Amino acid sequence: MKRITSTIFRMASVAALGLLGVPLDAQDRAASPGLDMLELRLQDDRVLFNAQVKQPVDDDLLELGRLVAMGGAQSGGSAMACFTCHGAQGQGDGSGAFPRLAGQAGWYVYKQLIDYASGDRPNKVMSGIAQRLTEAEMEAVAVYYSAIDAPYRAVLGQINGETLQWGGQLGAVGSAERGIPACVNCHGPSGTGNAPSVPYLAGQYANYMTYQLQLWREGVRDNDAMNVMSSIAGKMTDEDMRAVSEYYARVRPAERVIAPLDAPMAVTIGD
């Protein structure tokens, strides 16, 4: 759908240019990027960082990110390389301890590393790792994981339809009766996340999400920007947590269509 819209838009603008034969004043393309360019940029994963990175987001940064992910770093590495648990492609595993990182919002991942290092997000394993990374390395590895993609693993285990239905309902509309706001309020339609600060849920591991909800409910984790998640998790039962996590573990984001920046126009008129 996205591709169709943008193609139509390009056709329209090209047609207008061709017919009139002069650039339109209303959109000065020389002074600023056109809409189609902005749209392409929005689809670029690296934009998901969307916060000030102290270094240019380019291939060098991604290369440094890959290096950190593989265990290399200025302070002799993180002792445990990211890929050993989260995988080279950031696919994680389903144990509950190692979330999927591939394509996660860059700034969100970076903030988690900062919070692990400071103890704002307590975690015995990740604190030590994060403390051995420089800030530049945190940025780099966050950008790296935000920019890569990985296949989804098959969802393990059986879950009954009613539980899934309830999870989907909590996700989409919440519960008026219990005062639980819907996940989609912040995590976006289909749980795709809302960069820079709100992570995706779709395709994340159910055990990991359930565990995090429990940590929020117990007050162990409270490092989201306004501490909204503690209020929400505090109203959820174990069954609610399981249902909504199992539901989102099975949701897949719509296929992203990323056209290369130098892609030719779909249709050219007037030449």
Place this chain on the structure above:
Amino acid sequence: MAYETLPKTDVVIIGGGWTGLTAAYELAHTGQRCVVLERGQKRHSVTSFGAPEEHDELKYALRYGHMQDVKKETLTFRNSRDQQALPMRRLGSFLPGTGLGGAGIHWNGQIWRPLPSDLAMRSHYEGRYGAGFLPDDLSIQDWGVSYDELEPHLDFFERICGAGGYAGNLNGAARAGGNVFEGPRSADYPNPAMKQPISNTLFGQAAERLGLNPFPMPSANVTKAYENPYGAQLHPCTYCGFCERFGCGYLAKADPIICVYDRIKDHENFDIRFHAQVLRVEKSSDGRTATGVVYQDEDGSELFQPADTICMSAFGLWNVHLMLVSGLGTPYDPETRTGTVGRNYAYQTIAAVDAFFDDSVSTTPFMGAGALGVVVDDFNGDNFDHSDLGFVGGGYIACKQYNGRPVSYQPVPEGTPAWGGAWKHAVRENYGHHGDMVIHGSSVSTPENYLDLDPTWTDAYGRPLLRMTFNFPDNDRKMSDYVMNRAVEIAEEMDNVTSVSSFNLAAEGQDYSIVPYQTTHNVGGAVIGTDPQTSVVNRYGQMWDHHNVFVFGACLFPQNLGYNPTGPLMGLAYWTLEHMKTDYLQNPRPLMDA
């Protein structure tokens, strides 16, 4: 028309917004069987107002998805008595809501208190400046209830909302950083103030350099997880920028559904009927009391709900309309200046100042909230010397960041063309470099601004439309201009500002127009007081002419404050309910001698 008579109830409440649901909560808990009649639909903040669906600016902000349907009920409007009034066929200047929660769903959450001197406006000005200070053509009067009497109730409503702020006067001791002009608070706000963005902060710093007293705007956009006295659990605000004209699906903007309705809906004394359009209030044969209300249900049937006590909790304008079509009280006649129902209708002045920053200051207008502001109150009420100004009243100056929504938020410097390439370029250049200031001014009452029934037009139910006759009094035009110019001075004092522009919607020489949106703070028409010649209800909110009718809302204000009305009108509501619960209901009678 024939109607079916329903079994009698103790209390019937017209309207399911802030005041109606609160009345039901308080009265049901004292053993009164309450029936709430709500003309709109049932809805719930969690399931009806969730993003991303709710964040449809076109549907809700521009096409008024939550507002009342003017095809069924509206009013006619004219600027003065020598004009023919015409129906308002589209919403514009003000936006009354409909449905459960009423306008309390789409409010911004700015939760103010009146100044002590506001509540005794006439005696205050005459005391400070002399008996002849107020011109004869202003019908300003005292409220008949004092700040000290209202304080516990204003405080309680702030607790119901989980208000965030910083007290400027705690038990009589002034505190820098809060509003040093406010009346004494018995306790600090239940929650801390909101986090302020860059433009608001620069405004506060500039105001301080000018010797003014900036403070964070009091907010019902909740800043921490909070449980209110009724047991409602509110969540922290995420600064999503969709407050005004939208419902909040985050449980973060206090509204009547989550704060009150959820906590009373299962009570045995509580009954609510939706799509129940109240047509009129019926009176007893001697006319001294009301016997109940006639309403039309969803099927179009007319039903009579008898009750011992009636609470009028519709939007202020429609409370007045119901009184007029039901023959409650005596209609105001501007010719003879007698009668009270419809008298002292007042509005509010709005002026705006825009400051534009250079590239070194990047604002993030999309991170907003309805009560996200830094305010100076130095030019509100009688906080400044009016001796030689030629007007009374004032307003607050706020630098605010409500939202940066794509359709409506396109600030550009003065002199920018209104369309085309240059306009687009200016929008792009300035979107993230804008300081947004508003002046929210008071409005005095005059004998010529009033509400009555229209002789020509009728609504979908066959009733004459309410007719509004209003223009800004010269007093308010001068006041708005004066306070706006003080805001311009602050804007010019701000750092990194490249240009400043200002606009007064109540400018001199320009008639009030009902078309562009200004504010939904319509007040008066059924005012509170101690003299039955000049007020519809006594100081307890009880109608002078029909002692079992109690009136709620901003229609009670004898003239308008330089503040948003929800806090003050809810303070009055709790004051009225306290006297109903502790006195009237045990012994129904007029609580004051006429």
